[in-house]
Amino acid sequence: MTLATSPSPLLKTTDLLSRSYAPQRDRFDASWRPSLSTLLGLGRSAGADFIEFFLERSNYLACQAEEDAITSISPRIVTGAGVRVFLGKADCYVSTNDLSFEGLKTALDKALSIMGLALPGPATPIAEINLELLRDYAAARGKDTWLEGCSSMADMGEVLLAANSGLAQRANHVQSRRAVYFRDWQEVLVAASDGTFARDIRLTQSVACNLLCADGEHRASIGERQGDTSNPQFLTTWDYQTTAEAVAESAGKMLYADYVESGSYPVIMANEFGGVIFHEACGHLLETTQIERGTTPFMDKKGEKIAHSSLTAWDEGLSTDAFGTIDMDDEGMPSQRTLLIENGVLRNFLCDRAGSMRTGHPRTGSGRRQGYTYAAASRMRNTYIAPGDYSFDQLLASVDKGIYCKKMGGGSVGPTGQFNFAVDEAYLIENGQVTKPLKGATLIGEATEIMDRISMCSNDLGLAPGFCGSVSGSIYVTVGQPHLKVDGITVGGR
Amino acid sequence: MPTIQEIASYAETGAKKLGIAKYDVYGATVDETSVQVDRGDPKQVKASNRSSVIVRVWNDQGKLGVTSTSDVDPVGMDLAMAMARDASHFGVEDHIPNFSPEAMAPTAQVQAEMLPTAPVGDLIHTLIEVEQQLLQAHPAIASVPYNGLAQRRTDRFYLNSAGALRQEARTYASVYLYSKTEQAGRKPRSAGAMRVHHGLDRLDLQGCVQEAAEKTISHLNYEKVSSGKYRVVFSAEAFLSLLGAFSNLYNAQSILDRRSLSTVEDLGQLVASPLLSVYDDALHADNIGVETFDGEGTPTRRVGLIEQGVLTHFLHSAGTAKRMGASPTGHASIGAKVSVSPSFYHVLPGTERRSDFSLKAADQVVFIDDLQALHAGVNALQGSFSLPFDGWLYHQGERVSIESATVAGDFRELLKGIIYLEPELEFTPAGLCPRVWVEGLSITGEG
Numbered sequence: 001m002t003l004a005t006s007p008s009p010l011l012k013t014t015d016l017l018s019r020s021y022a023p024q025r026d027r028f029d030a031s032w033r034p035s036l037s038t039l040l041g042l043g044r045s046a047g048a049d050f051i052e053f054f055l056e057r058s059n060y061l062a063c064q065a066e067e068d069a070i071t072s073i074s075p076r077i078v079t080g081a082g083v084r085v086f087l088g089k090a091d092c093y094v095s096t097n098d099l100s101f102e103g104l105k106t107a108l109d110k111a112l113s114i115m116g117l118a119l120p121g122p123a124t125p126i127a128e129i130n131l132e133l134l135r136d137y138a139a140a141r142g143k144d145t146w147l148e149g150c151s152s153m154a155d156m157g158e159v160l161l162a163a164n165s166g167l168a169q170r171a172n173h174v175q176s177r178r179a180v181y182f183r184d185w186q187e188v189l190v191a192a193s194d195g196t197f198a199r200d201i202r203l204t205q206s207v208a209c210n211l212l213c214a215d216g217e218h219r220a221s222i223g224e225r226q227g228d229t230s231n232p233q234f235l236t237t238w239d240y241q242t243t244a245e246a247v248a249e250s251a252g253k254m255l256y257a258d259y260v261e262s263g264s265y266p267v268i269m270a271n272e273f274g275g276v277i278f279h280e281a282c283g284h285l286l287e288t289t290q291i292e293r294g295t296t297p298f299m300d301k302k303g304e305k306i307a308h309s310s311l312t313a314w315d316e317g318l319s320t321d322a323f324g325t326i327d328m329d330d331e332g333m334p335s336q337r338t339l340l341i342e343n344g345v346l347r348n349f350l351c352d353r354a355g356s357m358r359t360g361h362p363r364t365g366s367g368r369r370q371g372y373t374y375a376a377a378s379r380m381r382n383t384y385i386a387p388g389d390y391s392f393d394q395l396l397a398s399v400d401k402g403i404y405c406k407k408m409g410g411g412s413v414g415p416t417g418q419f420n421f422a423v424d425e426a427y428l429i430e431n432g433q434v435t436k437p438l439k440g441a442t443l444i445g446e447a448t449e450i451m452d453r454i455s456m457c458s459n460d461l462g463l464a465p466g467f468c469g470s471v472s473g474s475i476y477v478t479v480g481q482p483h484l485k486v487d488g489i490t491v492g493g494r
Numbered sequence: 495m496p497t498i499q500e501i502a503s504y505a506e507t508g509a510k511k512l513g514i515a516k517y518d519v520y521g522a523t524v525d526e527t528s529v530q531v532d533r534g535d536p537k538q539v540k541a542s543n544r545s546s547v548i549v550r551v552w553n554d555q556g557k558l559g560v561t562s563t564s565d566v567d568p569v570g571m572d573l574a575m576a577m578a579r580d581a582s583h584f585g586v587e588d589h590i591p592n593f594s595p596e597a598m599a600p601t602a603q604v605q606a607e608m609l610p611t612a613p614v615g616d617l618i619h620t621l622i623e624v625e626q627q628l629l630q631a632h633p634a635i636a637s638v639p640y641n642g643l644a645q646r647r648t649d650r651f652y653l654n655s656a657g658a659l660r661q662e663a664r665t666y667a668s669v670y671l672y673s674k675t676e677q678a679g680r681k682p683r684s685a686g687a688m689r690v691h692h693g694l695d696r697l698d699l700q701g702c703v704q705e706a707a708e709k710t711i712s713h714l715n716y717e718k719v720s721s722g723k724y725r726v727v728f729s730a731e732a733f734l735s736l737l738g739a740f741s742n743l744y745n746a747q748s749i750l751d752r753r754s755l756s757t758v759e760d761l762g763q764l765v766a767s768p769l770l771s772v773y774d775d776a777l778h779a780d781n782i783g784v785e786t787f788d789g790e791g792t793p794t795r796r797v798g799l800i801e802q803g804v805l806t807h808f809l810h811s812a813g814t815a816k817r818m819g820a821s822p823t824g825h826a827s828i829g830a831k832v833s834v835s836p837s838f839y840h841v842l843p844g845t846e847r848r849s850d851f852s853l854k855a856a857d858q859v860v861f862i863d864d865l866q867a868l869h870a871g872v873n874a875l876q877g878s879f880s881l882p883f884d885g886w887l888y889h890q891g892e893r894v895s896i897e898s899a900t901v902a903g904d905f906r907e908l909l910k911g912i913i914y915l916e917p918e919l920e921f922t923p924a925g926l927c928p929r930v931w932v933e934g935l936s937i938t939g940e941g
Contacts, residue, residue: 025569064830066751069588070584072830073559073585074561074562074581075562075578075581077573078563078564079565079570080544089535090535091539092539093538093539093541094541094542095540095541095542095544097544097564097565113614114541153581154584175752176753221875259878262936294639373542373544409871410869411867411870412869414684416681416682416683416684418882420870420871420900422870422880439878440880442870442871444882445898446681490898490938492882492938493936493938494936
């Protein structure tokens with residue numbers, strides 16, 4: 001018996017005119033395969049080494065209460081796509097709002113022309129890319145109903161007004177009260193010329209309270225944020241009374257606080273958002289984006305000791321509910337748990353596709369971006385220092401005179417590794433006891449030097465949500481750590 | 495991409511379909527290209543062509559709802575209108591925003607230069623060339639890790655159901671170069687420069703290279719600075735960044751929200767040294783991003799904020815102006831809650847040159863060239879700041895780079911502590927400003 005084989009003829013550019021691509025407008029699913037497969041084939045036929053399409057739909061809604069009124073409800077709908085073309089190690093990225101086949105083809109054409117390439121001629125065969133079966137994290141985890149499951153506008157208003165009322169009941173000298181909530185629903189589809197074809201839905205939600213108290217010339221502004229990435233009903237589970245209590249207490253203490261006296265002090269950093277120090281002073285320097293630029297002092301230190309032996313640190317995207325949790329990154333790679341530093345020794349960098357290509361480090365599922373207008377880059381997810389063996393009291397007892405940084409503000413790291421952090425709520429430590437409140441402190445230092453001064457970690461790891469702005473836009477991350485002691489750090493003040 | 499006329503037509507059709515009688519739309523289309531290079535090779539090129547609009551809808555009860563969208567075809571506009579209508583049921587009941595009374599008033603006639611966009615190849619070639627020049631400027635300059643050359647064309651518009659329709663187009667180009675040094679036994683140092691203009695051909699590329707090189711080289715020899723109180727000179731860029739961070743001082747919306755360092759009663763009060771006069775002037779001839787109308791369609795104009803130390807005007811939207819019995823000033827951005835922000839500062843220069851305020855003869859004076867991390871180190875509601883900076887310590891006229899330090903203080907005290915404004919204005923993307931001398935600010939050196 002013989003088998004008759006009749007291979008289907010290769011697609012040619014001229015054939016595209018007679019083809020009808022009609023993927024779902026309101027959903028990224030397998031119906032997008034034919035058009036994306038063809039477009040990727042066009043890009044490869046043009047001579048590109050690698051092509052990736054990133055499609056995004058997002059539905060964002062923010063609600064704000066000020067004093068006793070809802071003052072803002074802001075929906076935002078975003079649709080867009082980006083195409084990234086690599087030729088050798090160089091790449092270009094073109095984004096568009098137009099998700100039609102012609103719109104995506106125009107974007108591809110522009111990207112190719114930027115790289116000195118051109119779409120193939122009419123008779124050129126197009127080797128369509130054989131995309132994998134759609135890896136649908138949204139369907140696998142039951143996320144398709146998340147958006148409908150979120151709180152209604154009426155519920156949002158009710159909860160936020162109740163939270164604001166809680167602030168009024170608990171605080172003195174209130175000048176302004178604000179409670180805000182947002183939910184950011186995002187559906188993404190990634191298709192690439194290596195066969196990657198993956199879809200996910202993310203639902204990021206956050207609530208925050210901010211209180212401004214004033215008494216004559218004394219002022220204190222304190223905020224508190226919480227976040228979630230997997231529970232559509234997160235808002236209704238928010239314990240706003242506890243949040244209001246904590247914010248009011250902090251504002252009351254800081255209202256009459258003295259300004260910190262500048263100098264070098266031993267510092268106890270609080271757990272949870274205290275982890276922003278590691279995020280800024282070390283985490284960013286472990287992104288391959290920084291290796292590519294030559295702006296990290298750790299670029300050739302893999303396997304070497306870069307921190308105190310008491311320090312172990314992780315970056316991962318797997319924790320349930322954490323603010324930086326993702327099932328796949330924005331390049332379609334499943335998320336993972338990455339050991340950054342083990343007992344002071346640098347083990348891994350955070351790496352995206354371009355970073356892997358340019359630095360040789362393995363990808364870690366860390367290619368992230370704010371949205372379709374940005375190419376993915378190596379970014380952090382949930383980043384934290386592992387707990388140690390000490391108790392918080394043991395840390396305090398080890399300090400004669402120092403600063404307890406209970407609530408950190410934001411911070412940043414410069415191109416030479418210098419970092420800085422604002423401290424929103426600080427206290428003086430005298431003879432192992434927390435004494436008077438202090439305000440106006442900024443912590444400054446060199447990443448390479450400070451890492452070796454983290455000498456004690458307590459056993460109370462806590463995580464906190466945050467926003468991280470960098471080369472690929474603003475993304476949701478978690479920072480975290482146990483309470484920890486830094487033997488000496490410069491505190492800027494007055 | 496649809497044209498502005500098409501978007502207007504989609505909005506009108508959608509409104510009719512949904513029975514919406516009153517609406518307005520603000521939007522923009524941006525066509526942008528940017529390049530980065532790395533040691534002579536193109537690193538990343540980005541291009542985008544995108545549109546976005548924000549739709550406001552008033553329902554039968556007069557309440558307002560808003561939605562923004564990047565989906566500007568008829569289906570997307572219909573959806574945005576419907577969502578805005580849904581949101582309107584939860585809209586504010588007091589001080590509901592309305593159309594600006596000046597949405598159809600004539601705007602200023604501005605002859606903004608419109609330059610054609612350059613081919614991407616020209617951008618790459620140009621940036622590689624200037625990167626090379628900067629690398630050759632000094633043996634210690636090892637890399638230019640942060641660099642970029644970008645060009646953008648923006649078409650923005652405002653329209654409303656009462657017949658207002660404004661639109662304008664602008665072109666804009668920018669270059670930034672941030673170089674880094676490496677020397678054995680020394681810490682890496684870095685500095686940079688930026689230039690903006692209407693197009694690639696008009697960018698002062700040589701000026702940017704020279705400034706970046708000069709600043710970077712000047713930081714090679716660095717020393718720690720002792721902590722203490724210093725006389726401080728702010729560059730134009732540093733002073734304007736601080737002024738911008740504390741703009742709630744003259745922001746009418748912040749004042750009405752009780753989230754400002756000022757109150758309504760402060761108008762007419764002395765809030766700064768009498769040497770200081772600050773204007774906001776979106777129409778200034780040096781403003782590369784000149785805009786003739788704001789997000790509510792109100793014509794922009796020059797507004798005196800602080801004149802000889804006295805707080806004279808606030809920045810207004812149509813709504814804040816109505817509540818305060820003033821005129822809108824053309825500083826609004828529309829949203830569910832209209833926000834107000836400055837456009838382009840003009841700080842008047844000093845009127846005389848004084849030899850006792852010369853850096854050439856300065857002793858123990860700190861010059862702050864660039865303030866960093868304003869997002870973290872400014873507490874705009876408390877009025878306090880504590881910020882790292884790039885700068886030099888002047889000692890008997892000689893300058894030495896400061897290794898690492900912060901400057902801290904209270905912004906209101908800083909304004910009153912101004913002792914001198916130099917007579918020359920410096921141009922920055924945020925505005926025009928002279929160097930500003932301030933007495934007695936806290937400097938903390940590292941270590």
